Amino acid sequence: MPDVVTEVEQAGPAAPTAGIAAVTACARRLLPVASVITERARLRTYECDGLAHYRVTPALVVLPESAEQLAQIVHACAEHGVPFVARGAGTGLSGGALPHAEGVLVVTSRMRAIREVRPEDQRAVVEPGVINLDVTRAATPHGYYYAPDPSSQQVCSIGGNVAENSGGAHCLKYGFTTNHVLGADLVTPQGDLVSIGGAAPDAPGYDLLGAVVGSEGTLGVVTSAVVRLVRLPEEVRTVLVGFESTDQAGAAVSAIIAAGILPAAIEMMDALAIEAAEEAVACNYPAGAGAVLVIELDGPSVEVAEEYAEVERLCREAGSFEQRLATDPVERALIWKGRKSAFAAVGRISPDYIVQDGVIPRTALPEVLRAIAELSGSSGVRVANVFHAGDGNLHPLVLFDETVEGEAEAAEKVSGAILDLCIEHGGSITGEHGVGMDKAKYMPKMYDADDLDTMQLVRCAFDPAGISNPGKVFPTPRLCGEVPGRRKGVHPLQEAGLAEAF
C-alpha cells in the first residue's frame, strides 16, 4: 500500500509511479485479487492488441466487473494524472489498445452481461465485454440480429467495436457500429458516469454519442451500450462469381450499383488472395479466376429474387465465367469461408504480411488496383488484394519475409504508398481498422492542421488532461488551455466513501 509520503517523496518526474501505486490501491479495494495485475510476467500478456508489432507493457492491468468500479478506477487515474487505456478483446488492428508504459490498462472483458434483449423495441442493452456475435445469438431466437459484423465477430467485443466504429462485410447496406449504437453509459476521463443518447431516437442536445463512437477510447470508456436490433431478412442469397480479371469484377460491381441495387455485401478477392484462401481452407473457388466476387442479397423473397436475376445478368455481361448460388446457410458459409479466412490464409503463402486498410471512391477501383500492381511490380513486393468492393474499402495484404534483410522495410514502404494512393483519390487512410498508434503519422496527410486542431477541441472538452488513451489517433496532442468545468469540490464518490484521495 502506498502512502502520502511515497507520493510526496516521488513528486516530479517519478510522480507516475506514485500515481500507479495509488490507482493500484484503489483497484485492490474494489476488485478481487486476480483482477488487479501488477506482476511483470502477467502484465506482458497484455502488451499488444491484434497489431502485434507494437508492444508496450502497461504499469497496471485492472479488470473491473461493473461500471461503478470502472468509474472509480478512472477517477483515481484522473486524480493522480495517470494515463489509462481501455481494452476490449484486444483484436484491434491499429494498435488502438496498445498499453501506456506508465499507465493503466482497463480491460472490460469481465463486463460481459447482455442486460436486456427487447425485440419489441428492436433494442438490446449490452456491456462492453460482450462478444459481437453473442448479441446476434441472443437476438436470433426472437427473429432479430445485430447488423455490424466485423470478420472477427466471434472474438471481438462490443466495447472495442464502439471505440473503433467497426464495420464489416455487410456495412454496405446496413452501416457501421455508429449507425447501430443508440445510447451508452460513458465513464468520462474524470471518472464520472454519464448517459448519452438513449433507447428512443433523437435525444435533445449535442450528439455526444456520435463523437464518442469511433473515438478510439480517447473520450472515455463506454460501460454499457444500447444497440439496435435488425429484423432477420426473409431470404438471403449469396453468389460466388468468378472473373478472369479484377477489371471485369470491378465493372460488374459498378454495373450493379448503377442498376440501383444495394446488395448487403459485395466482396472482391484477387488471384493471390484466392490462392492463399485455397491453401488454407480449400474453399474451392472457381479455378483459374483472376478475381472473385462474393455478392449477398437479402430482404423480402420476391425482392431478392428479382434483384438476383439482375445481378446474375450484369455479372455475365461483365464477363463472369462461373457463378455459384447459395441459398441455404451451409452453402453460404462455404462461400464466406474463403473470404473470411483471407487475412489469416495469407500466412500460408508468406511468412509475414501487413494488413492494410484504406478507402477509395468505388469508381477509382480499377485505377487504384493498377497503381497497386505497378507498386508491387516495381518494388518486387507481392500484394494480395481483398476488399469490400461495394464501398471501396481496400484490404491489401502486403507480403514479406522478415528474415530476409530489407523485405520488412520494402513492405512497409509499399503499404504506406497504398495509403498515399487512397488519399490522392479522395479516400481515407482507414475504413474500419482505426488510426490507433499505427496511422497517427498519416493523419496530417489526410487532414490539415486546422482540421486536426478542430477535432481536438472535442478531445479537450472530454479529456482536458489528456489521460484517456493518449498518443493515439492524433500525432501531436493539442494543449487544451484552461480546463473548463473542472470539478472544484469533493468528488461524489469520495463523499460517498467509495473512493479516497491520496
Added chain:
Amino acid sequence: MPTATLNDTAREAVASACEDVREGGAPDSVDGTPVGLVARPRDTEQAAEVLRAAAAHQLSVVPHGRGTKLTWGLPPRSADVVLDLSRMDQVLDHAAGDLIVQTQAGARLAVLQDVVGQAGQRLVLDETVPGASIGGTLATNTSGPLRMLVGTARDLLIGVTVVRADGVVAKAGGRVVKNVAGYDLGKLMIGSYGTLAVVTEAFFRLHPVPAERRWVSVTVDDPARAHEVTHLLVHSQTVPSAVELDWPATGPGTLSVLYGGTSDGVDGRVKSALRLLGSGASVSDEEPVGWGVFPWQRGQTGIRLTTVLSGLHDVVAAAREVSASVRGSAGAGVLHATLDGDDVATRLGRLREACGRHQGTAVLVDAPVDVKQAVDVWGPVPGLDLMHRVKDQFDPEHRLSPGRFVGGI
C-alpha cells in the same frame, strides 16, 4: 439584441469581409431578436472572413440557411450579425457512380434532390419543412417518414466543412462512405442549432430511387390499434420504407405503410401487408396528403415526441388526451405533435411524462415566443455538463446563436 459592440468600426469590419452586407430590419429579426447586420457570403472563405471580423469585434452571429426554422429553439440572446447562407446554393459535385454528393449548405434540399434525381438517386431525407436548406436541415436534425429506411442525417452525412466561431475553416470526414479516420465532427454539428460552428459544405451518401412505390393505409380509431398495426408491420419481414401515423385532434387517424423497391418486390410486399392488416386497408400509388410534412405552420406550437416502440400506445393515448394532432414515424417512435389552444405548459408536461415512461422525450421545437418563454422547451437533457464543455471549446465566448439551444447554450 444587437449589443453595444456593434459600433461603426465593427460594422466596417464586417462590411469589408463580404460584399453583400446590409443593415438588419424588422423582417430580419430572429424569433423576435433584432438583427444588426445581414451578411451573405458567397463561399466558405468569405463566411470565414465574416466570422473572423465578428470574432475581432466580439459580435454575436446567428447562421441560417433559408430561414425556414428560425422560430425553432429559443430566441437568440443577441444577433449582431445574421450569416445568411442563401448565396451558397450550389450543388457542387454529384458523383453518381460513387453514390455521393457534395453541396454547399445554402442549397435547398429540394434542389439537391432534383440534381441527384436525374441519375435516379436521392438523398434519403424528407423535406419536412418546404424550402429548407441543407444547412438548416442539418442544424435542426429534421426527419420524416423515410427515417425508417436508412435513418436520419447522422446516418447519411459523410463529410463536412465548417467555419468555427474564430473564423478557422476545418473539415472532417470526406467523400467516401466508409471512413473512421479522426473524430466524426459532422455528427456533433447535426442538431446543434448553429451553436458550435457554421457548416458551409457537406458530403452525403445517396441511395437509388426505388423503381416502384406504393402505400397501404388503414384507418385507426384507438391508440391500441395504432400500436398493434405498427408492430405488425415493423416486426414483419416486409421491410417497410416508412410506417406513418397521421391523427388529427378530432376524428380517426390513418396508419400508412410505404413500400419502395422493384416492381415485383413491391407487389409481393404489399400483398403481405394486406394479409397482416386485414380488410379495410387500401392501396395507393399516390402519396397520402400531408406525407412527410410537419403538422404545424411556422411559429405555431410544434412538439417532437419520442418513445421506444413498446411505448407507442401510451404516447399516442397521451396525445389524444391533450387534444394534440400527431403525425410522424410510428415505426421509428418519433411523432410530431401540434397543439391548438391554451395551457401548453400543462399539456406539454403530460406528453413529457408519457414519453419519459418509455425512455423518450418531448421537445417543444417551435412555438410563439411567449409560449416558449413560459415552459421548459427542451426538458431534461442528460450529459448537459459535457455539452457545455464542448460548447466552451468551440465557441468560448458564446457568440454563435447564443441561447438558442439546450441549457442556455
